[in-house]
Amino acid sequence: MTDVSPNNTSNSSRGTVYENGVIPVLDARFECPICLNCLKDPILTTCGHRFCKECIHGWLKHTGGSCPLDGQSLSWENDLFPDNYTRREISQQRVQCPVEDCTEILPLIDAEYHVANCHQTNEPTNLQCTFSNVGCDFIPSSMNHLKTHLEKELHNHLALITAVCSGLTNRIAGSSYNNSLKSKAEESKFWDPKPKDQNDSTKPEGNNLQQLIRDLFEKVVLLEQKNREQEIQLQTLQQQTTKLVTVNKQLTSDLSLRICNGEYIWSIPDFPTKLDQMRAETGTMFYSPGFYTSYCGYRFCARINLNFKDPNYLTLNVHLMQGDNDCALEWPFSGRISLILIHPTDPNQSIRETMMSKPRLEAFKRPTAIINPRAFGYAEFISVTCTEQYLKNDSLTVKIQIKTV
Structure with a gap:
């Protein structure tokens, strides 16, 4: 696992920012690698790493029993000890x-806990549902309230969008039909016979024909x-x-990338041709297209290319991208x-790497x-010669799963 463009500068200024101050940066010894907060009920593993008790138990329950830092197999009974x-x-530290x-x-x-519960923080004001322009009148009280609403009311929002599109189509059809009737009525007036004139019989026949x-x-x-x-x-x-139709297709495409919950399947068609392009240039x-970890969450994309140092390997990375709600994210x-x-x-031969x-x-x-130039992933994900067995109809399929912690 490599960082494609590592940063040599220190990140010592990181902290939780509040209205009037910053919680001091934790000593690395006291920070849980999973939740990145101060250790609570610290647990020491046989591989020498410390975690919160709740964090490491939850991790082992959902990942099948391996250390999140070095991948070493861990069991609850034999490899976890209270530190x-x-x-x-930690109990002696005061701030x-x-x-x-x-x-x-x-x-x-x-x-x-003290700052979050004893001192009121600023919340965005004048919030409204993202779908207010299509008829949703929900007024959220906070960003979390809005996020919950968007996740629960997805089907109702889709129904509102469908209703708006149907209304526009009916209005266009109705307008065309009414215009057609109006034009036909006007045309019929052109063919109405003129009232008979009692004196017409006295006019020469040639003049009547010319008229x-x-x-x-x-x-x-006129016609x-x-x-x-x-x-x-x-x-x-x-x-x-x-x-x-174009707007509807774009909306449908964007919506599928927003509601994938950080799990995107990237199918790369005609991969042998793309491989030749990467070798030639x-x-x-x-x-990949940009996809979101949740409707209001982080936006990512994946990138594939030949390793710059050894072109016999494929590099697979992920990039963060600018999203619509970056100002409200941590x-x-x-x-x-x-x-x-x-x-x-x-499926047993699928290659899976987690970091x-x-x-x-x-x-x-x-x-x-628009896209963060720094990427994170694997410089030597797979040998180029091994990719042939992963092709189906000349397409290579990569699944990306991103979950916030």
């Missing part, structure tokens, strides 16, 4: 509350004008319909990332561009 020495060290005008001296382990020809010519010109107007209206409606890379990103190369016939984020690296800080 009473570290517990005493002053970072909130202005608060002079309370607190145990280190209770500092975050009839002029009247018919005027009616032909041609109306026909041209209808053609223009039809072209306009066709353009509007095409635009609506050094530096050629292919990126940075740097903290979570677990799994990269899986899917075998088309035998934990490292907040001190630039790759996990808030992106300042």
Whole structure:
């Protein structure tokens, strides 16, 4: 596991920022590698790592029993021991509350709880549902409230979008139909016979024929004008319909990337041709679409290319991308990332690699561009010669799973 562009600068300024202060940075000895908070009921493993009791138990329950740092197999009964020495060290640490005008001296382990529960933090105001423009009148009280609403009301939001699209289609169809009726009514007026004139019989027959020809010519010109107007209206409606179809496809595509909950299957078609391109042009890379860890969560994409030092291996990495709600998220990103190369016939031969984020690296800080130039992943994920057995119809399939911690 490698960081493609490691950052040599220290990340010692990291902390939980509040309205009036910052909780001091934890000593590395007192930080849980899973939750990145102060150790609670510290547990020491046989491989020499410390975790919160609740964190390591939950980790082993969901991952099948391996250390999140070095992958060594661990059992609850034989490999986990209470670390009473570290517990005493933590209990002796004291810090002053970072909130202005608060002079309370607190145990280190209770500092975050004290600030979060005893000092009111700022919440965004004037929040509204993302789907308010299509009829949702829900008013959230906080970002967490909004997030819960978006996750629970997904089907209702889709129904609102469908109703709006159907309404637009009906309005267009109704407008076309009404215009057609109106134009037909106007055309019929052109053919209404003129009232008979009692004196017409006294007019020469030649004059009557010339008048009839002029009247018919005027009616032909008017009909041609109306026909041209209808053609223009039809072209306009066709353009509007095409635009609506494009918007609907884009909305459907974006929605699938938002609600995948950090689990995206990237199918790379015509992979042998792409492999030839990467061999022919050094530096050629292919990126997946950007997908989200949750509807309002972090946005990631995957990248595949030949290893710059040894082109006999494929490199597989992930990048953070700018999302719509980055200002409401916690940075740097903290979570677990799994990269899986899917075998088309035998799931047991699929290659799976799991890694934990490292907040001190630039790759996990808030992106300042559309895509963070720093990536995180595996420089030698698989040998190029081994990729043939993972192809199905010349397509390579990669599954990316990203879960926040």
